[in-house]
Amino acid sequence: MNGNSSSRPSRPSRPRKPAPPRRRMGPERPPVEDPARLAALDTLRAVRQRDAYANLVLPKLLRERRITGRDAALATELAYGSARAQGLLDAVIGACSDRALSDVDGLLLDALRLGAYQLLRTRIPAHAAVASTVDLVRGGQGSGAAGFVNAVLRRITQQDEAAWIDELAPDPDTDPIGHVALANAHPRWIAQAFAEALGSRDEPLREALAADDSRPEVHLAARPGEVSAEELAAMTGGEVAPYSPYGVHLESGAGDPGDLDPLREHLAVVQDEGSQLCAVALTNVPVEGSDERWLDLCAGPGGKAVMLGALAALNGGTLDAVELAPHRAELVRKATKGLPITVHVGDARETELPEGGFDRVLVDAPCTGLGALRRRPEARWRRQPSDVAPLTRLQRELLTKALKLVRPGGVVAYVVCSPHLSETVGIVADVARRTGAERLDTKEFFPGVPNLTDPHNVQLWPHLHGTDAMFCALLRRPAEG
Numbered sequence: 387m388n389g390n391s392s393s394r395p396s397r398p399s400r401p402r403k404p405a406p407p408r409r410r411m412g413p414e415r416p417p418v419e420d421p422a423r424l425a426a427l428d429t430l431r432a433v434r435q436r437d438a439y440a441n442l443v444l445p446k447l448l449r450e451r452r453i454t455g456r457d458a459a460l461a462t463e464l465a466y467g468s469a470r471a472q473g474l475l476d477a478v479i480g481a482c483s484d485r486a487l488s489d490v491d492g493l494l495l496d497a498l499r500l501g502a503y504q505l506l507r508t509r510i511p512a513h514a515a516v517a518s519t520v521d522l523v524r525g526g527q528g529s530g531a532a533g534f535v536n537a538v539l540r541r542i543t544q545q546d547e548a549a550w551i552d553e554l555a556p557d558p559d560t561d562p563i564g565h566v567a568l569a570n571a572h573p574r575w576i577a578q579a580f581a582e583a584l585g586s587r588d589e590p591l592r593e594a595l596a597a598d599d600s601r602p603e604v605h606l607a608a609r610p611g612e613v614s615a616e617e618l619a620a621m622t623g624g625e626v627a628p629y630s631p632y633g634v635h636l637e638s639g640a641g642d643p644g645d646l647d648p649l650r651e652h653l654a655v656v657q658d659e660g661s662q663l664c665a666v667a668l669t670n671v672p673v674e675g676s677d678e679r680w681l682d683l684c685a686g687p688g689g690k691a692v693m694l695g696a697l698a699a700l701n702g703g704t705l706d707a708v709e710l711a712p713h714r715a716e717l718v719r720k721a722t723k724g725l726p727i728t729v730h731v732g733d734a735r736e737t738e739l740p741e742g743g744f745d746r747v748l749v750d751a752p753c754t755g756l757g758a759l760r761r762r763p764e765a766r767w768r769r770q771p772s773d774v775a776p777l778t779r780l781q782r783e784l785l786t787k788a789l790k791l792v793r794p795g796g797v798v799a800y801v802v803c804s805p806h807l808s809e810t811v812g813i814v815a816d817v818a819r820r821t822g823a824e825r826l827d828t829k830e831f832f833p834g835v836p837n838l839t840d841p842h843n844v845q846l847w848p849h850l851h852g853t854d855a856m857f858c859a860l861l862r863r864p865a866e867g
C-alpha cells in the first residue's frame with residue numbers, strides 16, 4: 387500500500403499561513419549580536435576539530451557572513467591572537483579551572499581561550515570580555531556551561547598577563563629558555579631551536595620570540611618588468627620595503643590584500659620580503675658563460691617562481707618549475723601565466739630534466755616553517771620536534787639533486803623558511819662536504835641588509851629585518867677540471 391493515506395478525505399483548501407520559523411535541533415545558536423566574536427570562536431573550533439588553518443578559515447567566514455570593517459578587524463585580532471597564544475592561555479586557564487584541561491569539553495575550551503585572550507592581551511574591559519564570552523557559551527552550550535566559563539574567566543581577571551607569567555613560567559634563573567618561551571607564547575622546543583640559531587638565550591632570544599608573537603605586516607612583491615616598488619606603493623597606499631628592490635609593506639588589518647587591483651591584475655603578489663630577497667639573491671650571483679636556463683625545484687604555490695620567471699624573461703631566459711603536489715603545480719601555472727615558465731609535476735629527486743642543464747637552481751625546500759610562525763597563527767602548537775628529522779632527509783636529497791642539475795660553474799640557492807640549525811647550516815655543510823660544492827659568501831648577495839654575520843649563510847629574522855626567519859645559502863658547482 388502506498389504510504390500516502392489515500393483513504394483520508396481531501397481537505398478543503400485554505401489560505402496558507404506563513405509557517406512558523408523552524409526550530410533547529412540541538413543547542414541553540416546565540417543570536418548573532420556579536421558577529422566578530424562568533425566568527426573568531428568558529429575559527430578556533432575549526433582549527434581544533436579539523437586541523438584547519440586559521441588564516442584560511444577566517445577570511446572565508448568573514449566573506450560568507452559579510453562581516454567587514456571594525457567587526458572584521460576584531461574577529462581577526464581575536465581569532466589569530468587566541469590561536470597564536472594558545473599555550474600561554476591554556477596554562478592560565480588550567481590554573482583557574484577546577485577541572486583538568488583534558489576534561490574540559492573542546493567547545494568550552496575554545497570559548498575559554500577566546501575569553502582569556504581578551505582578558506590578558508587586549509584592552510577590552512574585563513567585564514565586557516567575560517560577559518560576551520559567557521553569552522556565546524550560554525547561546526551555544528546552555529547555562530551550566532556558561533556558569534563554568536564565567537567562574538574560570540573571573541579567576542583569570544584577578545591578575546594581568548605579567549603576573550600570571552611570574553606565577554606560572556619556569557624560573558628565569560634556572561630555565562631561561564622555558565621562561566621566555568611561555569612569556570612569548572612559544573613551545574619550549576621552538577624557543578630552544580631559536581636560541582641555538584641565535585647563539586643566545588638572553589635578549590636576542592626574547593626579542594626574536596616577541597617579534598614572532600606580534601601581528602606581521604603584509605608584504606607585496608611587484609612583478610619585475612611590470613611595475614616598480616614605488617608605483618606599487620602608490621597604488622596600494624603602502625610603503626616601499628627597506629631591502630627588497632620589489633617590496634612594499636602594507637599595515638596589517640588593512641583588509642584582504644587579494645582585493646587590491648594590482649594583485650587582481652597580476653602586477654604583484656603577496657610575498658614576505660625575506661622570500662623576495664632569497665629569490666633575488668640567486669640572480670645576483672655572477673656566472674660565467676650561459677645564463678638562460680633557470681630551475682625552481684620546489685615551486686608550489688609559485689611565489690618565488692613568479693619573481694624568478696619575471697627576472698628570467700627580462701634576461702631573455704626561461705624557468706622550469708618542478709612541484710610534487712598536482713594542485714600546487716596548478717597554482718604555479720596560474721600564478722605565472724604569461725611568463726616563460728614550464729611547470730613539471732613530480733618528485734624533484736627523480737626528475738628527468740637534464741643533469742648539468744641549468745645555470746641557476748633554486749631549492750626552496752619543504753621545511754618546518756618555524757620561520758613563518760607569525761603568519762600561521764596555530765602552527766607553533768601543531769608542529770612537533772619529530773617533524774624535523776624526515777624533513778632534513780628530504781632537504782639533503784633535494785639539495786644534492788640540485789647540485790647535479792646545475793651545470794659546472796652554475797649556482798644553487800638553498801632556501802628554507804626556518805632557522806632550525808638541522809634544516810639550515812647542518813644541511814648545507816653536509817651536502818657541500820659530500821659534493822665538493824663551493825660555499826659562497828651569501829650575504830654579499832643581500833646588498834644593504836644589515837646584521838648578517840655568518841661567513842657563508844644568511845639567516846633573516848623578524849626582530850632584526852622585519853621579515854620571516856628565512857635562511858639562504860648560495861653554492862657553486864665547481865667548474866670541471
Ligand SMILES: C[S@@+](CC[C@H](N)C(=O)[O-])C[C@H]1O[C@@H](n2cnc3c(N)ncnc32)[C@H](O)[C@@H]1O
Nearest residue numbers: 684685686687688689690709710733734750752
Ligand atoms: C617551501 S614550499 C615552496 C614555496 C615556493 N617556492 C614559493 O615561493 O611559493 C616547498 C614545496 O615543495 C613541494 N615538494 C615537497 N616535496 C617535493 C619533492 N620531492 N619534489 C618537488 N617538490 C616537492 C611542496 O609540495 C611545496 O609546494
